[in-house]
Amino acid sequence: MATPGSSCDAQAVARPGLHLVDTVVVEPDQLDGYLEVLRSQAIPLYQGAGATLEYLRTSDADVGEPVEVQLAWSVADNARWNEIRRTLVLDPLYYESAVALASLRLGGTRRFHRDTQIETTATP
């Protein structure tokens, strides 16, 4: 299991394309349970469907406030995501995993990010 406050970088790699970023908030005493569902259910499902894990990060669990958990996936584009999505929704385990995660979090968001390039000038 990942240690709260650190990152889970096993097989993690950032790739260009579409990035699915789930940012959720959990109570500190639910963090281990949430991470365990990710480790044992959600992450294998997404990897099996063809998504690439970019990172799993958490905020500090010992500062007296709910913990933010951010999980990011990369896929080539929306067409590839559509195929992954199909694989997920046809798998009964996906629904079990979704119910388990929902029961452990306070709330959150899902956003799709795209790579953006800007030119920057280094200042001396």
Add this chain to the structure above:
Amino acid sequence: MIRRFETYAFLPGTPEQMRKRLAEVLGHCHRYIPEVIHNAVGWNDTDSPSELVWEHAYESAEAYRRYMVHPYHADLIDRYVLPDAPERVVEPITGAGLFGYHCPEASFVLKPGEARRVVLLRFEKAGAERGRVEGRAVAFAGAASEAGKNAGAIMSVVGTNTLANTWFDGETPHGPPPRWSHIWEQGYGDLATLEEHGSSTGADFLHEQGVERFIELRYEVLEPD
């Protein structure tokens, strides 16, 4: 042409603001995905678990596939409906779900303010011979049109539920046959007229016509903008 419906039952405790937000996201879909045509939403008035109905259409399977991979689909619609999305507001299974039919033309169109009745039908038990089921459906379509006209309906279309198991690309079936083999759409001038006259083509009529099981949705077609 593909005629498509999705229906949603909200999670218990979903605030009114979020119910309206999903209706707005669906109702505005055509602004961002031009392939989505005849786009409208409605709030179901029957005791079916489905609360929000999203009705729309596509000119072709190709147009449907462009909708499937459009960023608005993944970013906005799935944000509120995909089972593991943190902002999900709907039950993942409950409700009539996704259904629709292929048809040659848009004879289902209603104006905002008019009312639609959608009846999901099953003529035979699962596994019945397909030709027999379609034969019953053809006979039903004629009787339904006539009975509807007599009850003040302004349109009536019966279609085979071809989209429930071809939802990925609009063409290729997967999984078992759908629970509801056919869809009957009726239109009325307004919801009051539908409520007053719709029962004349209700359960008794449906059973007389050989329908084994059905569920029904009734709603006012809302202005998407």
